[in-house]
Amino acid sequence: MRRHVVLGALVAAGALSMTVGAFQQPAGQAAPMVVEVEKLKDNLYVMKGGGGNSAVFITAGGVTVVDTKLPGWGKPLLDKIKTVTDKPVTRIINTHTHFDHVSGNVEFPASIEIIVQENTKTLMDQMNPVYGVQTGPQPNLFKQNGGKGMPTKTFKDKMTVGKGAEQIDLYYFGRAHTGGDAYVVFPALRVMHVGDTMPTRDMPIMDKNNGGSAVAFSATLTKAAAVSGIDTIINGHNPTTTTPADLKLYAEFIADFVKFAQDAKKGGKTVDDVVATWKVPAKYTGYATPTAARVKADAQVAFDESK
Numbered sequence: 001m002r003r004h005v006v007l008g009a010l011v012a013a014g015a016l017s018m019t020v021g022a023f024q025q026p027a028g029q030a031a032p033m034v035v036e037v038e039k040l041k042d043n044l045y046v047m048k049g050g051g052g053n054s055a056v057f058i059t060a061g062g063v064t065v066v067d068t069k070l071p072g073w074g075k076p077l078l079d080k081i082k083t084v085t086d087k088p089v090t091r092i093i094n095t096h097t098h099f100d101h102v103s104g105n106v107e108f109p110a111s112i113e114i115i116v117q118e119n120t121k122t123l124m125d126q127m128n129p130v131y132g133v134q135t136g137p138q139p140n141l142f143k144q145n146g147g148k149g150m151p152t153k154t155f156k157d158k159m160t161v162g163k164g165a166e167q168i169d170l171y172y173f174g175r176a177h178t179g180g181d182a183y184v185v186f187p188a189l190r191v192m193h194v195g196d197t198m199p200t201r202d203m204p205i206m207d208k209n210n211g212g213s214a215v216a217f218s219a220t221l222t223k224a225a226a227v228s229g230i231d232t233i234i235n236g237h238n239p240t241t242t243t244p245a246d247l248k249l250y251a252e253f254i255a256d257f258v259k260f261a262q263d264a265k266k267g268g269k270t271v272d273d274v275v276a277t278w279k280v281p282a283k284y285t286g287y288a289t290p291t292a293a294r295v296k297a298d299a300q301v302a303f304d305e306s307k
C-alpha cells in the first residue's frame, strides 16, 4: 500500500520508469483526485493523496498549509481545507523542493506568504530532475506562472512564526533528502512534519541533484529526532503518523545502509554488488523492501561521497 501511494504520485506526475509502468491508469481513465482527511488535533489535519502528505494548521489568524502536492492538486487541497474551516489560507510552508510537495503552490491565491529553507528557494528556481527518479530537464511551474508560487520568505537554520498556540518553529539541520529540508514543528501540539527525510519505512531518495546526501543523511535526521517536546511525526508519504523513536530508528537504518555501501567500496565492490547483496536488516521490522533501482541510486550517492 505504501509503495502504491508513492508510485502513484510519480505516475501522476508523468515521471514514469520501468518499475512504475505496471501502475499506470488505462488511457482516458484518470484517477479521481481524492484528498483524504485525518484529524490529528482539533486544529491540525493531515491531508493525504496527490503527492506528499499536507499538514493543515488552523489558527485564529488563518490557515498554514505544509506542502501543496502534485501539479493540479492545489485546488482539490484548497477545496478540502474549506470543508474543515472557513478561515482563509494565509501561509504555505514547503518542506523541500520536490514537485510532489510544491506544485500546488501556484493554485493558491498570489497574496499568500510562502516560507522555505533558503536553499530550497534556489532549488525551486532550478527544479532539477530528482536523482534516480527523473531524467532530463523538468518543467518549472513557477516560471510558467510568472513566478507565482515561489517563496516569499526564507530561513537559514531556524525561524519561528506566530506565538503561543499559533507558534510554528522551522528548522534546518543539514543535508539529507535534499539540500534544503525543513522540519516544521507545532510546539503547542507536540507535532513535527519531517517531509521526505522519512517519507515512509522504506529507503529514502538521496537526491544529489538537489543537494541531498547519503553520508550526511543520518546525522541530520538524528538532530531532528532530538527536537524536544514532540510526540507525533507527520511523514512525507506514510499513511499513518510515527514517533520520534521511529525517526531515530530510521536514522540508524540509513547509517547502516551507508556504512554497508562504504564498506563495499573499500572492499573493491561495485554499486551493483551492493544491490545484489544488501538486504533490510532484521531489526527494522515493518520496513518495506526497496526497489533495486532505489538501492542502486542511493548506493551510487554513497559511493560518490566516499573515498
Ligand SMILES: [Zn+2]
Binding pocket: 096, 098, 177, 196, 205
Ligand atoms: Zn521529496
